[in-house]
Structures are given as C-alpha cells and as structure tokens.
Amino acid sequence: MTELHTDRLTLRRWRDSDLGPWAVMNADPEVREHLGDLLTREQSDASVARFQADFDRRGYGWWAVEVRATGKFIGFAGLDDVDDGMPFTGVEVGWRLARSAWGQGYATEAALAVLAYGFDTLEVPEILAVTTATNLRSQAVMRRIGMTRDPAEDFDDPGVPEGPLRPNVLFRIARGAGV
Template identity: 85%
Template sequence: MYELHTDRLTLRGWRDSDLEPWAAMNADPEVRKHLGDLLTREQTDASVARFQAEFEQRGYGWWAVEVRATGEFIGFAGLDRVDDGMPFSGVEIGWRLARTAWGKGYATEAALAVLAYGFDTLELSEILAVTTSTNMRSQAVMRRIGMTRDPADDFEDPEAPEGPLRPNVLFRRACGARV
C-alpha cells in the first residue's frame, strides 16, 4: 500500500493496533452524528478488513491517519467509489477523525494529500465529496481544499432514514482547480 506523508501526518495501511481506537471512534455519538448509527466492534473490524481488500484491489481507498510526531492513530482519509443508487457517480473523498483531533487542521491536511494522490497518481479528472446538509465542519474542509458546491446538485440520500441524515450536499473539484 502506498503511503502519503504531509508535514504532520502519515496516511498508511491499517494495523491491528488501529482497531481499538477505530472502534472507539465509531462508538462515539459526536463522531457518528452525521453518519448514522453507532457501530459495534465487529462492524468496525469488518470495515477495516473491507478497506484493506478494496485498497489492494483498486490501488486506492481509506488510509489510516496517524500523527507523525507521536504515531497516534487519529482516524482515516481516502477515496472511494460513489455507492450505486446515488444520483451521481465518480470517486469521492472522505475523512473521519477522532474528536481529540478536531480543530487542528488535520482533516484539511490529509484531504489535500488525498486529492493530490487522486489527481496526480490516479489521474482522476474530478473528485467529489458528500456530507449531510447540517455537517458544517466537513463542508468547511471541502471549501478549504478547493471544492465547490452547486445547490442544484444537493440530493436526498436514498439509503438514509427520514430525518437529518437524508438531505445531503455534493461538492466537486476538477483536476487543476486552484485552492
């Protein structure tokens, strides 16, 4: 698996030592606020196995993110194919960090590294980002990394239950767009 390095972060393959903090993140109601139900340990372990298999199969996916100075696992960032059944297609960028890592610029830093990989290595022409209409923190990161939103692209997530997780926004960034 190809690693990405920034000034403060390493995006790398998953390790067994990541499973416990990853499970804790997915059991945190604040971390999961815009994502849906809390996940069990079994569900989070299965997600890591899926992330690893998908990365090996396609050459991109979800990297584990750690702080370079300490080696602390703080979450994930990466690229994924848009799920079938969505009103658009392509490759989307995403991130999820532990609450202790919020507000430090890590999501933006990791996302910029992932964008560079997507455009420079994978030669993608466009990368998408999706979040709930109420997730202002993620939308702020999307804007900081040069993504733009057209309200005409907003949609109702067909997989989300009725309620605040259903209205979603779509951001885009084309290859070569300036930050």
C-alpha cells in the same frame, strides 16, 4: 500500498493496533453524529477489513491517518468509488477523525494529500465529496480544499431513511483547479 506523508501526518495501511481506537471512534456519538448509528466492535473491525480489501483490489481507498510526531492513530482519509444508487458517479474524497484531532487542521491536511494522489497518481479528472446538509464542519473542510457546491445538486441520500441525515450536499473539484 502507497503511503502519503504531509508535514504532520502519515496516511498508511491499517494495523491491528488501529482496531481499538477505530472502534472507540465508531462508538462515539459525536463522531457518528452525521453518519448514522453507532457501530459495534465487530462492525468496526469488519469495516477495516473492507477498507483493506478495496485498497488491495483498486489501489486506492481509506488510509489510516496517524500523527507523524507521535505515531498516534487519529482516524482515516481517502478516496472511494461513489456508492451505487446515488444520483451521480465518480470518486469521492472523505475523512473521519477522532474528536481529539478536531480543530487542528488535520482533516484539511489529509484531504489535500488525498486529492493530490487522486489527481496526480490516479489521474482522476474530478473528485467529489458528500456530507449531510447539517455537517457544517466537513463542508468547511471541503471549501478549504478548493471544492465548490452547486445547491441545485443537493439530494436526499436514497440509502438513508427519512430524517436529518437524509438531505445531503455535493461538492466537486476538477483536476487542475487547485486551492
């Protein structure tokens, strides 16, 4: 599995030592605010097993993200295939960071590294990003990494029940668009 490095971050394979802090993130109501229900430790651990299996099968997926200077695990970033049943197809970029890592530019830095990998190594022609209409922080990251939104493409996520998490926005960036 390829590791990605930025000035401040390493995006790498998951380790057993990541499971505890990952579970804490998934049990944090602020981290999960735009994602739905809190996860149990078992659900959280199972998600990492899926991430690793997807990466092994496809050659891309969700990397664990750590701060290079300290080795501290702070979350994930990566690429995933758009879920079946969505009103579009393609490859999606995403990230999730612990609250202690918010506001430091880490999501932008990790996302830019992931976009470069998707475009330069995987030669994906376009990368998408999706979030809830209320997740303004993630939408700001999407704009910072050069993605654009057409409000005509906003949609209700068919896998989410009626409520504030159902309305979603779709951002796009084409290979060669750059930031």
